[in-house]
Amino acid sequence: MPDVIFPLDSTKTFTQQQLTGHNRWHPDIPPVATVKPGESFRVHCREWFDGDIHNDDSADDIRDAPLDKVHCLSGPFAVEGAKPGDLLIVDILDLGPIPLEEGPLAGQGWGYTGIFAKKNGGGFLTDQFPDAYKAVWDFTGHTATSRHVPHVSFTGIMHPGLMGTAPSHDLLTTWNTREAALIATDPERVPPLALPPQPKDAVLGSLEGADYDRVAAEAARTAPPRENGGNQDIKNLSRGSRVFYPVFVDGANLSVGDLHFSQGDGEITFCGAIEMGGFIDLRVDLIKGGMETYGVSENAIFMPGNVEPQYSEWLAFSGTSVTLDGEQRYLDSHLSYQRACLHAIDYLTTFGYSPEQAYLLLGAAPIEGRLSGVVDVPNACATVYLPTAIFDFPLAPTANGPTRIDPGMGAPRSSF
Template sequence: MPKKIFPLDSSKKFEDQELVGHNRWHPEIPPVATVKPGESFRVDCREWFDGAIVNDDSADDILNAPLMTVHKLSGPFAVTGARPGDLLIVDILDVGPIPQEDSGPLAGQGWGYTGIFAKNNGGGFLVDQFPDAYKAIWDFTGQIATSRHVPGVSFTGLIHPGLMGTAPSAALLAKWNKREGDLIKTNPNRVPPLALPPEPQFAVLGSLAASEFDRVAGEAARTAPPRENGGNQDIKNMSKGTRIFYPVFVDGANLSLGDLHFSQGDGEITFCGAIEMGGFIDLRVDLLKGGMDTYGVSENAIFMPGNVDPRYSEWLAFSGTSVTLDGEQRYLDSHLSYQRACLHAIDYLVKFGYSPEQAYIILGAAPIEGRLSGVVDIPNSCSTVYIPTAIFDFDVRPSAAGPHQIDPGIGAPRSNNK
């Protein structure tokens, strides 16, 4: 086992640990440790809400989830010799739930969760069709996930970090804040909001000096979206065996990570669409000096996926085009066409006895494949959703016998409050 350089005690809150990570992006957040090129190390990661979501049959915790507190990131980790313009090579050697803790109150202790977030607290990809808060708990048996809230489904998890990235430079941070602020101004009262501006309240900034805290907290970017530094990309194939090449914007690179997922469908469409958990990740880092210019990677990471994907061979696919539910034609709107493909898949699964929310959760948590299938045939883009048929305990394919009827069980709990 590699040396653990960022330990987390499951009995303590994130901010009470011996080493404290962060939940904002800023170049001045001090590194918690320094590693050398070629060095391997282990990092513990806390689930993104630090225990606010619990293993029960209520979704009130999803409704009231403290979004201003996320993500709870491990790091930053400085890399000796890294300079702006380099590429930081990160190899994911291993990743999994909290070791030797098969039960307990924290996600990652033998269980995880998927949430459909309420429209007034995060929302989701299909927020207009699913505006209320729901939750599903998943139990882990080895690499298999099952849920009392979504019966008839089991699948192999493709475990991965949802969030990993390097620190932005001061100039890059200012660019983020300017462009996202400009977007917010176009519709400042939108629900859900168009973007999340800096929010000093609940900021966690590691070991930053108290004299600098208020200034940095007022500038630091929220961790919700992916950006040029990587960040919250939620790429399910960035799993064990993956090699990632991150642009370096500050001395030391200052790598941070977290938001581990036991499984996820492409798009993480319910907003908390993955199976969220805490756990560990083993990494090795190296440098390509001057690599950003050499390979034309001036922004956004490139990566080589690992080869541990679940071996599903048969799929049922659904397509969608860029036409709204009320029949309005949109021009090559791939976001809309993927929404329509997902809604078609949900409509289909409902015919087997699932509630729409259970079907939505399946698409968020199971290893579905989302594809941008056509983007040139005006006016309609075409997107597709591929569902592996083997994740179901029954035959989900169309047949002359008609849809098999499942017992939906207790269902996905819905928040009692709106």
């Protein structure tokens, strides 16, 4: 087992640990450790809400989830010899939940998926699902099942939802400027168009005093993916993946967190993956001057891992860029994927699931989302592929009609 360079004590909160990570992006957050090219190491990661979501049958914790606190990131880790313009190679060697059969924190034998309320983050289908719901998933080896979404069982593609390098000061200014301009177009929108710097609840490693105050006022939130990688939520960044990150600061300052037991393409409920705490084993290396050599001026490129469930039969749903009220949009692939997801949800309800259970399932299970047509004006076409083997009943249409299942207790809804 590689040496643990960022240990976590499950009985303590993120800020009570021996080493303090961070939940904002800024080049002046000091690294917690330095590693050498070619070195392998293990990192422990907190679940992204630091234990605020519970293994129970209430969604009030999702409704009240403190978005200013996320994401709890382990790091930064400096890489010896890394300079701006290099490419940082990151190999994902292994990852998994905290190795305990049960416990109070997500990752200790369980994880969760949440539909976020429109007033607190929203989601891909927030207009159709404005309230908070939750599903708790139990882990048996690599398999996930849920009392809140019964009759399904699937192998998770475990992966870090968030990993990336630190931005330079210039890149940070670019982020804040362009996102502020977007917010200004509709500053009262719910949910907001973007999240500006927020000093409240900022965790900035070992920074204190005036340095903390300055950085907290400038540091970027970790919610979106950006040029440094960040919160890309790519389910195929699994074991065996190799990622090439642009380096913007001396040392690269790599950070990682937001581990997922499983996820469907798009993480559509916003907290759409099965969130967990756990460990990840990484190996790093450098390609000197690699950004210019390979034309990677921004955004990571990667080689997907070779460890994933082998589903061979699928039921696919398509959607086009026409709104629910019949308005035609021009090649709107975002809308077409929404419509494909809604068609899949409608289909699953014919078997007995509630719309919320179906929505949670699409976020958590290893569904495939694809842009199937982007040139046939005016309609873009997107598709959602459901692996049929995850269900314990026949999913395909037949002349006999859908098999009705017992939906169980349903997905817990938040109180008002």
